[in-house]
Amino acid sequence: MTSPFVRRAADVPAYSPANHTGTANQRVIGRETVGARRVEVLLGTISRGHGALPHAHPNLEQASYLVQGEGIGESAGRSHMLRAGDWSFNPMGVFHRFEVVSEAPVQVMVVYAPPYSENPDAATVADGADDPRCRVHADTVREVPMHAAARSLPHYHGALARPVITRETVNARHLDICQLAVQASGGAEAHTVPGTEQVLFLQSGSISGEINGQGFTADSGDWVFVPEDGRFSFAALAGGCEAILVRAHDASG
Structure with a gap:
């Protein structure tokens, strides 16, 4: 049955996000689609050799889940390979970047809280890869546990x-x-x-x-x-x- 609470990526237009190259995003969950105030969820498609340039979000958190493809993620100067099924997390104020290395495009689900909505005041762009800000706050970055024990949830x-x-x-x-x-x-x-x-x-x-x-x-x-x-x-x-x-x-x- 049709419901205003159920959304599909095919129902929303793609846009080119700021501070990215070769990237098409579809904002599936946001203010304009479901009236969300606390969360934003988008699906990004990124071609080989492209991705996110170094930047930080001073007042929001970002979690990313690779649906397909492979890429190199960097957070606070630490690099790691991400493959389909992997998660990454960027805390508030931590500079990060991402580049696709697989032949096939990457598809990635990105979650922002609070919502980003391409607000220029919600992003700080680095002055190139050598910007010293790209390597600070490394002590706040934790690897996402990929094999944590499963548990029950209330209700x-x-x-x-x-x-x-x-x-x-x-x-x-x-x-x-x-x-x-x-x-x-x-x-x-x-x-x-x-x-x-x-x-x-x-x-x-x-x-x-x-x-x-x-x-x-x-x-x-x-x-x-x-x-x-x-x-x-x-x-x-x-x-x-x-x-x-x-x-x-x-x-x-």
Whole structure:
């Protein structure tokens, strides 16, 4: 069924983001698409040899998940290879860059909290790769744990959540992100998370559920947005599903 809470990348236009080359972004979750105030989620497509030039976001956090392809990420002067299925996290004020090295384009899901919306005041551009600011705050950067133990989540059943971007793993202030594996007929009972917006990205399978009493269905590749204090429930259909659950809140959340 059609729902204003379910979004698809094909439904939004692409744009060329500032401080990037060879990049086309689609802002799937944002103010203009679902009225989000705490979180922004986009899908970027980046060609070989291109990516993000060195820059920092003074007042927001950025988490990135590689859907396909390979690239070199650098944060506070530390470089590492990123492949499909890997996460990276850039804390507030830390300079970072990214370059695609695979022949095939990279597809990357990027999460900002609070929203970025290409606000020029929300980005600081480095004066080239030798800018000394690119190597400061290295002590604040933590590697995202790729093999953390899965655990149960309150209000969920038949589901296990592996934390990736949290206060405990990378000292995130605004974001709480986990990878979900949900059995067939598993899901979440109706619940709210106060002061928090949620996004569920379906990587495989299908679900049906309700948000604030309105029914929805979502399939692999769909994004489901739950507004702040929204009442949310869902059940996985035959075969179960895999998903990424994003929760965004203020720094005291």
